Amino acid sequence: MRHLPAIVIGAGPAGLTAGIYLRRNGVDAMVIGKRPPLHHFTIDNYFGFPEPVRGAELLERGRRQLERFGAELVEDLVLGYEREAGRHVVYTASERFSADCLIVATGAPKRKDPGIPGLERFEGKGVSYCAICDAYTFKGAKVAVVGAGDYAAKEAMVLARLSESVTVVSHSGAFTMSDEMREALENSGVRLVEGRVEKVKGRFFAEGLVLEDGGEIEAEGVFIAVGEPQGSELGLKMGLKRTPEGYIVTDPATGATSTDGIFAAGDCTGGLRQIAVAVGQGAIAGVSASTSVIQREAR
Ligand SMILES: Cc1cc2nc3c(=O)[nH]c(=O)nc-3n(C[C@H](O)[C@H](O)[C@H](O)COP(=O)(O)OP(=O)(O)OC[C@H]3O[C@@H](n4cnc5c(N)ncnc54)[C@H](O)[C@@H]3O)c2cc1C
Structure with missing residues (x-):
């Protein structure tokens, strides 16, 4: 099983930003995730883009930036989580990875289907x-x-x-x-x-x-707007403290969750679900996870 100091789960704006901040702080990190729904939409309100920008282009730029700083991007989904000898272990359909720190940035799952044909x-x-x-x-x-x-x-x-x-x-x-x-x-x-x-x-x-x-x-x-948007399933599997709606509870100043060494960012934490917020929270979680890894290595 491969071990990394930090693994980011989710390759949307929050996860990619977290990965960029980890790598820029010299922390070896991997990002696991697939293309998010944003890929299919056009964005009109993100800072720095005077003209509407396709979500696909925004994500592609983020991926290239992540790769420029040397992070590995695994196009897959995390199916489960375990704790093993004090380490956080996640697994996809084909591989297992362990990490000292995790950042959960899995976005908001699909809302309830309203069942309206077409x-x-x-x-x-x-x-x-x-x-x-x-x-x-x-x-x-x-x-x-x-x-x-x-x-x-x-x-x-x-x-x-x-x-x-x-x-x-x-x-x-x-x-x-x-x-x-x-x-x-x-x-x-x-x-x-x-x-x-x-x-x-x-x-x-x-x-x-x-x-x-x-x-x-x-x-x-x-x-x-049928029902309520539901929060992160992975957060449930990890035993993280969640709101009644299922969003992962974090300390807004650090992105820390209820479990030591696990941080969360973006839509999976609820609140205002916008790219600007996801990017900001990704930066905060990336810095906090970097600090945690650096302190651990210094011990
Ligand atoms: C139709 C629509 C239009 C929108 N328009 C705008 C807009 O105009 N402006 C704006 O600012 N925001 C808009 N948003 C919201 C914006 O897309 C989100 O706020 C933003 O993408 C959240 O980023 P995120 O990284 O938290 O999550 P996401 O972008 O949802 O990314 C989640 C990531 O987690 C991964 N993932 C999920 N589960 C797992 C798992 N088990 N293992 C590994 N990876 C996993 C996914 O593959 C994906 O990579 C829109 C959203 C929608 C749906």
Whole structure:
């Protein structure tokens, strides 16, 4: 079994940044992960890019930067974790690696599937999963949010500031959001409709929703916010302390988790899920893990 001072699990913005900081501090590190969902989208709000940049290009630049500093990138997934003789052991389908330090940067797993046939056809063409990311694209337009709980309500509040109108469709019978959230939505002029979505209508781009009861809602932007995003499964396997939603709990100043020698960064820790945040947290975790390795080696 190969041993490294540090292994980063995840090759998105957080993991790649953590790897860059480890290597620049002279710590031998490996990054394990596959191309994240970001690969397929265009980014309009990341610092230093005056024009929209493809996620694929941003990631490719990060990978090249990581490789320039000599880190190894393993295109695979970690399937399990064990503790062996004080070391952290992770394994993929074909290999086992041990490390003194781990950084978990596995991103936010897919949200609950809303079960709307043909939804994928409109992804990036009106259908979005992130109001903070895409609200600006629909400035002055009519938008709809699909979801019944507080998560859907929060997405609708973000949209209400920029859109001409916002309609929230429960998609599951009654709304489950808190009374405070419901009141805040109503005060912001957001319309609430109880009903199940049958399909997204539109030719090339989304034009609205068709409900099972035959009703229709006009919307250029359709934001899916069903259930709650779930946190990191790997964090569960590692026995890390997690929030009720399953996100890994960290010390924001260091990225340290509840287990000595394991740090976490990016979307798997919850909070504002944006590239800028993931990059910042990746830097913090990379520096903390470097310090931990350097102190260990000095003993
Ligand atoms: C549709 C969409 C649009 C978005 N638009 C924007 C935007 O406009 N602006 C913006 O700032 N942000 C946007 N975001 C959010 C942004 O993509 C994320 O905040 C950011 O990518 C988080 O980075 P991360 O490194 O934490 O996780 P991710 O980018 O999700 O990367 C996770 C990494 O972990 C790896 N991984 C997962 N499980 C394992 C495992 N078991 N073993 C090994 N590796 C594993 C994955 O392969 C991947 O490499 C968008 C997100 C989506 C989904």
